[in-house]
Amino acid sequence: MAFTRATGKHRGPSRMARRSVGIAGAATLATTGVIGTLASPALAAETDNRSVEDTGLTKVITEDSLADRLNAQAAAQEQEAFEAAAKAKAQAEAKRKAEARAKEIREAEQRAAREAERRRLNSFQLPVAGSYVSTGYQTGGSLWSSGSHSGVDFHAAYGSSVVSVGSGTVVEAGWGGAYGNNVVIRMNDGTYTQYGHLSSIGVYVGQTVEPGERIGISGSTGNSTGPHLHFEARTTAEYGSDINPVAYLRARGVNV
Numbered sequence: 001m002a003f004t005r006a007t008g009k010h011r012g013p014s015r016m017a018r019r020s021v022g023i024a025g026a027a028t029l030a031t032t033g034v035i036g037t038l039a040s041p042a043l044a045a046e047t048d049n050r051s052v053e054d055t056g057l058t059k060v061i062t063e064d065s066l067a068d069r070l071n072a073q074a075a076a077q078e079q080e081a082f083e084a085a086a087k088a089k090a091q092a093e094a095k096r097k098a099e100a101r102a103k104e105i106r107e108a109e110q111r112a113a114r115e116a117e118r119r120r121l122n123s124f125q126l127p128v129a130g131s132y133v134s135t136g137y138q139t140g141g142s143l144w145s146s147g148s149h150s151g152v153d154f155h156a157a158y159g160s161s162v163v164s165v166g167s168g169t170v171v172e173a174g175w176g177g178a179y180g181n182n183v184v185i186r187m188n189d190g191t192y193t194q195y196g197h198l199s200s201i202g203v204y205v206g207q208t209v210e211p212g213e214r215i216g217i218s219g220s221t222g223n224s225t226g227p228h229l230h231f232e233a234r235t236t237a238e239y240g241s242d243i244n245p246v247a248y249l250r251a252r253g254v255n256v
Contacts, residue, residue, distance in 0.1 A: 122188070123211050124166040124252035127195060127231050128156045128218065133256065134228060137244050143225070150242045151194070151232035156218035158227035162195055164209040165249065171237050173201050179230060180222025183215050184237050191248070192237050196230035197221050 135153035143149075156162070168187040176182035179196035183203060186192055199219025209215060220227045233248035234241045249256045 121167045121210060124249060124254050125163070125211055126154070126249070126254060126256070127162055127165050127193075128154045128160055128229055129163075131155050131160075131229075133246065137246060143223070150239070151196075151230050152245045154229040154231055156227060156229045158199065158219060160218040160227075160229075161214050162198060162216045162218050162229055163212050163214050165193055165231075165254070166211050166252070168193070168209060170203045170205050170207045170209065170215070173203050173205050173207075176222065178223035180224060181216065181219070182222075182230075185209060185215070186237065191243075192234040192241075194230075194232040194234060196232075197224045197228060199227075 131154040133152045134155045135149060137149060137152050139149040141149075164185055166187050166189075168185040170183060171186050171192070172182070172184035174181070176196060179194070181198040181201050182194060182196040183198065183201060184192060184194045195215060197218070197220055198216040199221060201216045203209060203215045218227055218229050224230075231245055233243050233245040235243060246256050
């Protein structure tokens, strides 16, 4: 028996048309809030079978989370870099201050050392340590050709060290007639000192000496009645320009 395919206005809707109508109806119902109770099983199944990725939500969430993490890491790294730079700057500043302080201390020590050396070089002392005057200045008597003592005698056992009373330059070192072995020093302040009756001389003409530097050994050479040191203070290197040796030393801080 033959069947005839329906045509014309009585033709039933196609499958695609029916699906479009169903989807449209479902969309309409979804807007009214009743899609959950009225959706056809076929539409519900089709909706359930669509992957979450089809909506694009997972991808957006994943990208946002990654961006947040990267931003957080960048912020943390920036903070660490800032703190490291601040720490390095603080350390550099501390080092600079420490070096500046060390330099100040060194310079202060150097100034103190220079000042101490200056005071030492400008200081005066006894020509024989711990000695005393045994014969005073201008004491009269036949022992001296001029009729009086042109200097002072310091007590000194034979072989005692004789030192320069201050800083100066040796201008005479040798035999001095009645003075025996003697040394004459031009002091840095322009005055002169003389040391007589030495048993030996330990310096030479032109040599610079400092306070307390040994210049010879005490004895009894020349016009002497026993071991001692004859000491003179002069305004020139020549005999006859003598000044009071005790006053000379006391004026320069020596306890005589």
